[in-house]
Amino acid sequence: MTPSPTPSPCYIKSSMTENRKKIVEKLQKHLWFKNTDQSIKDELANLAEDYDPFLVDLADRPDEIGELDVLKMIKLGYGHFMIMPVFEVRSTITNQIFTYEYCSWKTGRKPGMRVLIFLEREGEITHFVLSNSHKFSVAHSVYDAIGGLYLHIFENQIVNLPKKVENEIRFHLGVEKVEFKKIYDLGRCHPDYGMSNNQSDLYAATIDISHLPNLVLKEDFRITHKPVGIEIKIVHISELRDYILNQIEDNYFLSAISRVLVHPDFSLQI
Secondary structure: OOOOOOOOOOOOOOOOOHHHHHHHHHHOOOHHHHHOOHHHHHHHHOOOHHHHHHHHHHHHOOOEEOOEEEEEEEEEEEOOOEEEEEEEEEEOOOOOEEEEEOEEEOOOOOOOEEEEEEEEEOOEEEEEEEEEEEEOOOOEEEEEOEEEOOOEEEOOEEEOOOHHHHHHHHHHHOOOOOOOOEEEEEEEEOOOOOOEOOOEEEEEEEEEOOOOOHHHOOOOOOOOOOOOOEEEEEEEHHHHHHHHHHHOOOHHHHHHHHHHHHOOOOOOOO
């Protein structure tokens, strides 16, 4: 864990941004914040500006969650991307006092979006785009949904699609530019209610390949490998069932595909 920020007095300072001032004012209204040691109050108030989304979520949390009264914060744990607040809580049933924590992106509970990309020919879904990437947390490669912290939808196009992903799709389709026919909003997904407040927006996107020759698709991963990177391949839709049942364990992909299969405007047979 990286060292915590150097504490300084917790009050609304003129050097704070207007957004940070509003966040601190809201935090100060919480009973758990009032009960928290001054050093931790100062630590929260003086977090770097890119922690603002985390602080907004923190300020919106209630003092009572289910059968737990949140008494105070006792610690902050740090990673490069993540932060973990640790609280002292009390059970309203047994009156027992213990600690509870959750893990959050410093960019807040909504770090971006995940998308399933399908190829469509003459109105029929023929293929899906599958990504394979190495994940540091589990120390091996996995099949997962395409996404990222800063992926967004604007005017029916995916903004900030990772260049590696875009280039690989272009390579496999033999096109100069990736253009999406339609984007479908699939709602949100929480991958781990138990320990994280993380949620991602889910989408499905279609690329029309009606104008491309049948044999243009290159359906294998490239024979290149990097310890950390993304490989893309095009998979015939007939193989989707096998991938879902036997090979894909990513919550985002599985949540998205379940909603695709029941979406009223998305026709997909597997």
